[in-house]
Amino acid sequence: MMKKTTVTLLAMSSLSLTAYAQSSVTLYGIVDAGLGYTSGQRVVQTKGAAGKPAVYSNGSSYGFASGTWSGDRWGLKGNEDLGDGLSAVFQLENGFNIGTGQLGQGGREFGRQAWMGLSSTRLGKLTLGRQYDPIVDFVGTISAGTFLTGMGAHPGDLDNIDNQARESNSIKYTSPVFSGLQFGALYGFGGQAGSVKNQNTWSLGGQYTHGPFAIGAAYMQATNAYGANGGAWTSAYDGTFASSINEGFASAKSQQIIAAASTYQIGQVTLGVSYSNTQYQAGSFSLFSGKETFNSAGATVSWQATPALRIAAGYDYTQGSSIKGESAPKYNQFNLASYYFLSKRTALYGLVGYQKASGKTLDAFGNTVSATASVGDVGNGISSASNVQTLVRVGIRQTF
Template structure:
């Protein structure tokens, strides 16, 4: 009996059946490819930086700093993004994006696995896109593209990136709607849940913005508000919001106990042949309450201008200027100039050089609310000067895949 079963099991399949199974498998594979896709992508950006005036180990002396610097033009990252066609112009989408330091391999964005972005949602060419997760706010999506941040990165940014010029913050636990582009106009709205039972407003974030593009002209503006939450350490607020904080350097770390962040940003750019130039303005306010170490709303007004020149298909150059003033509990002023250049070796690899100089004046507050002399910190580079001026030069390479 067992021999009969063995004999039957060795009988070949009919040729027609084999061909039918193969054809069905091929059709399924082709259908899967047609209905959905997943893409692996990334950027690896690293360079050598020289900083004149960097706060030394004692926290007081000024030193020269030479270091390997990651993410100078673009934050180093790798990610996965994909979509599935659901029919009738509707698609399911997702994106997971990890940030890391090239020099050390360490995770970025607070050591999150997908700290740059993690979203899932639905997209329609007719109705727009709805996403949920950790993502950028409308000011980053719509206003940032008309600034010099795009071609030359955060070194050109506002001192200390105090207004999120270089997207230092993301919003977790958020839902965002992005409209389709209609006659050059697009708008976005975002809400981040605070997640505190019985206190809906604690830790919440909301933002909205709009952009218009018509040929060489691009304009954009937006509003951002984040509540700092109700977490206290020794009676002082510790930022606990659906939004990341912006208090990363000496420019604004004296206001880390703020009850909220409010940002209004607007910008525009215009292209004439190989030349493009633009202007931007932001008003950033850090509000105080009984749990803050400062006792008057801190207001930063910042204006910037840039001029970029695409000399050839491979060679580009740019110059930028930023003026920022602090009023309220203290009075300080920051003047910053920047230069940038880049050369494309291919569509995916380029070499670059960046330079900046910043001069600070007046007085600001330290983390304990005491009045101190204003220090310099160029753009979003994140190095405190320990002095009222700072100079920076970076040369590097960026590869996209």
């Protein structure tokens, strides 16, 4: 009898362990490479300083292009079933340049994403680590970047709709989907001694989907480190100050973003609109004074011409507020894109972006200068020295 009881208990224990031990780890990634042409890429001839704008030359650029459609990456996703609809989850995602093999996101090992937490089918998901904010989760997933890649982002991706930035040291909650509605919130800990507010970030947003219609909106508030100087931005939020669009406001005391997007599908055609309001508030150590506001609006149309061929077009308009009584900076941007899928995993693409800038803005040293073009988020770091810029990219992307 004792022997039978022992065998029965062992069998039940085995079944119990099996029920709770279901888990998986998935390796995934994207490799994206091609060739590119940039009509104007600024090159420093004379270094700038406060009171002395840099002198740039402007030259065309031809060559290898890495991660134009999608940033090159590889990652690991993990899920362990804890029973009763509860799971332990994690994601580690590395970004890199396929042309040089260098790490992206400032040389971080897992700079794109690095988080872990718990997920419940009834209560939602709570995660901690380096993560995307609700602007990316609820607005970015239905924005122009979905159809036009980062080249179709609002100039400089100054609103982060195209996920250039992440929040480090953050905690995030994402709800289950309730009849098409999902919402979430994030808080990034600044970690600055003596202050709860400095360097912190908080954000919230939501998305509603019903049939062919989708709409999303989100808000984010990020603060800089107290005493930021020399154009520096130090926060739980990475910031998007790598282009001529907004590099002059990296010393802001705080940044606020309101963003929204919507799409509607009619047969094989998807129409989209987007809007954002980005504000930079100056502090006593900032290189500008008062408040600078950028309003951006865009429209896209995407046509699934055949099961393998998709064509898209878009237009964006961005306007900043006047600086020191000068004419406000304005940016008009046009994009065309085509994609041909050789398989579910492999596709060819061709992209064209054109932007024209006008008015005055600030450079990285706080000097008032003429606004220059910087197409989408792909233009980050390769802004033009003139008021116009054209980008052309052709390439191949494979997912795994």
